[in-house]
Structure formats: C-alpha cells, structure tokens
Amino acid sequence: MLAAPRLAEEATGIGALGIDPWSLLAYLVTFGLLVALLYTLAYKRILGVLDARSGRIRDSLEEADRVRREAQEQQEAMQRTLLEGREEGQRVLAEAREAAERYREQQATQARAEATQLIERAREEIRQERDAALEQVRSEFASLAVTAAERIIHRSLDPDAHRDLIDEVLAEGDARAGRN
C-alpha cells in the first residue's frame, strides 16, 4: 500500500463524526445572524436598487413608446396638414388661375370696347374735321364767288375778261386753299 489517509480520531461510529449540540447551536446562531445582517445590510438595498432600476427601465421604455407614438401621431398630423396645405394650395392656385382668366377676359373686353370707342371717336373727329373743312371750303368758295361776282358786275361782260377774271378768282382761291 502506497499511502492511505489515516483517521486521526480513535472514536468509532456516529461519535467519530463529531456531532456536538453546542457547535450545532453555534452554527444555528451564526447562520441566523448572517441571514438577519445580510437582509438588513445588503439584500434590501440591492433588491431595492434592482427594483428601482427595473422600474426606471420600464418607465423609460413606456416613455420611449409614448414619445414614439406621439412622434408618429405628429408625423401623421404633419402629413395630414401637408396634404391639406397642398390641396388648399392647389385650390387657391385654381381659383387664382380662374380669377386671372376672368380678369384677362374682362381686360380684353374692356380694351376691345375702349378701342372701338376710340376708333368711333376718331372717326367722328375725322368726320367733323372733314365737315368743317368742307364747310370752310364751301364758305371760301362762296366768298370767292361773291368776290368774283362783284368783280364781274363792276367790269364789262367781256367773255375773255370774264374768263380771265374767273381764272384769277380760282387762282386766288387756290392760293388761299394752299395757304390754309
């Protein structure tokens, strides 16, 4: 046999195990004190912190969920507003186009009316000018005719002189007309 562990005690049976009521009691008290001290000093605090941390994590997750939900709602609201804005813009644009079209047509009609009016006025003025000119020519001719008649009456009725006189009057009339 190489080496065998040897029993140090000579006691046999259950006595060799060393069961001792006082040692047993000492262990019971020691363990009881350890439980009480660990519970008071450590377990309560550690579990408290673990609870607080898990509560905080739960709160944070709920807060994150809430913020995410709010952000989603805000995004949806923003998209709705954007859509409404776009629709409103399109409506305003359509209205503006319609108003512009109406205005353009109105302006064109007005311009046409003004142009017609102007043309009419111009025609009227031309007509008046022409009438005035004719009237003036007529009065000039009348005056010339009177003058010619006067001269004819004062002179002998020589055909050649008469013709010369008429030519003179006409030439004078032409000269007057040219001056005017």
Place this chain on the structure above:
Amino acid sequence: MKSRLILLPVLGLAVLGLALGPIGAKLLGFERLIDAPAVHLAPQKIFTIGGFTVTNTLLSAWLTCIVILLLFGLGSRRMAMVPGRLQGFLEVLVEALYGFIRGMAGERYARRFFPLLATIFVFVAFNAWMALLPIYPTVGFKAEGADHVTTHLLRSAGTDINMPLALALIAFVFIEVWGFRVHRFGYLREFFRFGNPVQTFIGLLELISHFIRIISFTFRLFGNMLAGEIVLFMMTFLTFFVTPIIFYGLEILVGGVQALVFMGLTLVFTVLAVAPHEGHQEGHAEAGQQH
C-alpha cells in the same frame, strides 16, 4: 510556440511532483518526503471560551461570515443606479439567485423565500471556496514532537457535520413553517390520511420522508465537502505540483454546485409545501360550488 514554451515546464513540474511523491519514492526506492495526510472526521478544538469549545471549522465559518458581511456591506454601502465593480458583482449574484427562486416559487413567494435561501447559497459556497485558500491546510499548530501541522487553525465548515446539520434543520423548519403558514392545520392532512390503509401508509411515508430530508441534506453536503477535502489532500500528497490545480478547479465547481443543490432542494420542498394540496383543492372546489 509560446504555448509549447509554457507547457514544457508545466509538464516537467508534473513529472517532478510525481517522482518526488510516494509513487516516485516507491518506484525509485527512496524514503517518502512527507507523511500521509491525516483525515479528521470531527473538527479540531482551537480554544475554549467559558466552557464553549471553538473548533477550527466554527472559526472558519465565522471568518467566512466576516468576509461575506464585508463583501456585501462594502458592496451595498452606497448603492448607485450606475453600479461600480463590486456592486455590479453583488447585483449579478443577487439577481441570479432571485431569478432562480422566482422561477420556481413565483413572484408571490420569491421575495419572502429569498433572504434565507440566498444566504444558504452564499454561506455554503463561500465556506467551500474559502477553504481552497492556501492558509487553510498550512496554518495551524504542531503537536509535541511532530514535524508538521497537526491541528489546522482553519478548516472548511462544510466538513464539520454540525454545519450541514444546522443548515438542514433550518431548511426543515423553514419548509414546514411555510407549509403550516399557507395551509394551516390542513397541512397535516398530507401526513395523516385516514381514508384507507394505503392512504394512511402513504401519509406515514410522507411524514418520514420529511424527517429523512434532514439526514439527506446533512450527509449530501458533509460528504461532498469532506470528500473534496480528502481528494485535495491526497492529490497534493501524491503529485505535489500541477495536478492538484485541476482538482482545485473541480472543487470550486463542487462548492458552487453543492450550494446550489442545497438551496435548490430547500426551495423545491418549500414550493411543494406551499402548493395547493389534494384535500385543499377538494375544499376549494366545494367552496366554489357553494358559491
């Protein structure tokens, strides 16, 4: 290349340890360098206070308690939302144990069971792990004329049967108190069934099994801790270097496993004790029908 450089001296040390040990002495024919280790079943007396004997295992248990209290006290002194290293370690340990207990007992009982069950784990595990420190097998007193330590100052409390027995008694009382607390005197129906002889016998067996738990709890822990100590002594004696390290690693595992087993079994039996029993279920069913 680097690993080979480390492996070679390690292997050399292992062979040297084996050669210098009793196997080498026998094979090479020289006198053994050290004596075979002495195995003490009972703890050794260190000193006496007013007639009360303080043993090396009890002293070790007190030292372990101080270390546990210092560790937990310092770690939980200033609890912060962002934990430091020690607080983080304690939180991981407490959360793991609490999760284990809550997984079996449910939220309703977890917080109530936790202090005692967690302390069982911590006490058993730390006692086992602290005994792996080199001061445990080396520091002590020499008997007159002896050339080596004959009385160790410190020794794993798990190797003293009084410690596992104390824990077993606490676990037993804890289980039964919770059984009575939840079911009141209805809890006794589990043991005293007078319907027919078979039921009576089963009830009696149940009663005996509850008391036998004290023995099974005690000797499971005591046996494993003592066996671990003997294995370490023997492996160190036989091979000196390197090989004992493997067994030290194994004992770290054994310490944790035994602590978990003790706590787990106490938890399972307590959960069984507080769970609704057959008689109670019938009673609840009758009450439900009446309503």
